Amino acid sequence: MRLKYLCFFVLAFMVLVLESNANTAIDSFPIPKTGPKQLFYLQRTTNSNTIICDLNTDASGQVNKVNPVHVYWIRYDEGGEKKELSYIQQTFAYGIKHEQLPNGVFKLHFVSYKKQVFYLKRSSKDNQYKVYFLFNNKEFVLQKLFVRIDGGTFWVPNVIYMEILGKDEYSGTPFSYKFKP
Numbered sequence: 001m002r003l004k005y006l007c008f009f010v011l012a013f014m015v016l017v018l019e020s021n022a023n024t025a026i027d028s029f030p031i032p033k034t035g036p037k038q039l040f041y042l043q044r045t046t047n048s049n050t051i052i053c054d055l056n057t058d059a060s061g062q063v064n065k066v067n068p069v070h071v072y073w074i075r076y077d078e079g080g081e082k083k084e085l086s087y088i089q090q091t092f093a094y095g096i097k098h099e100q101l102p103n104g105v106f107k108l109h110f111v112s113y114k115k116q117v118f119y120l121k122r123s124s125k126d127n128q129y130k131v132y133f134l135f136n137n138k139e140f141v142l143q144k145l146f147v148r149i150d151g152g153t154f155w156v157p158n159v160i161y162m163e164i165l166g167k168d169e170y171s172g173t174p175f176s177y178k179f180k181p
Contacts, residue, residue: 026146026163032074039069039120039131042094042145046157048076051085051094055120055129063129068106068120069096092155113181116164118142125169133164140166140175 029043032050042051056070057063071094073083085094092111098120099107106120108131119132123141131142144165152158165176 026165029146030076034074037070039129040142040144042147044147045149049078050074050076053096053131063104063106063120065100068098069108071096113162115181116162123169130169133166135164135175135177139169141169142166 026043029048030050032038032041032052034052034054037054037057039053039055041053050073052072052074054070054072055063056067071085071090073085075081075083089095090111095111096108097111097114101107101119104122108118108120109116116133120129121132122128123130132139133142134140142164146163146165148160148163149157150160159181161178161180163176163178165174167174
């Protein structure tokens with residue numbers, strides 16, 4: 001009889017753990033605060049380590065045209081340590097490619113997903129550089145990206161969905177959409 005109850009509780013515990021891992025809430029992740037140059041950040045369900053994307057400027061405060069976005073980790077699983085991306089991470093996963101357009105605008109995309117395009121440019125509202133994305137021909141300020149991963153490998157993760165979260169710059173209304181890449 002005891003074995004029967006023990007098996008039941010072990011099974012129930014396993015189901016709860018699997019469900020909590022499968023439904024990792026985007027709100028359960030830490031919110032990074034790195035400074036005034038932070039443009040947006042990216043989090044994944046694999047762990048709480050967070051990719052930060054900061055505006056990269058030169059000594060005079062101008063955008064670095066060779067590398068306008070500095071991408072790095074905050075390793076929450078290692079005490080919140082700031083760490084640069086490895087060569088492989090930069091080249092195949094989280095690095096950002098850019099193309100300079102007229103009027104100080106940069107077209108951006110992650111090296112691992114070219115279909116989603118972002119734009120780094122000065123805000124007409126406050127003249128600060130921000131990253132924007134378009135949805136149904138409407139522009140939103142990008143705040144964070146969330147990637148739901150369920151298994152796979154480093155080279156070929158099983159991405160269930162991506163979620164892009166931002167806001168309308170003038171009304172402040174939050175906006176998000178999920179999609180399967």
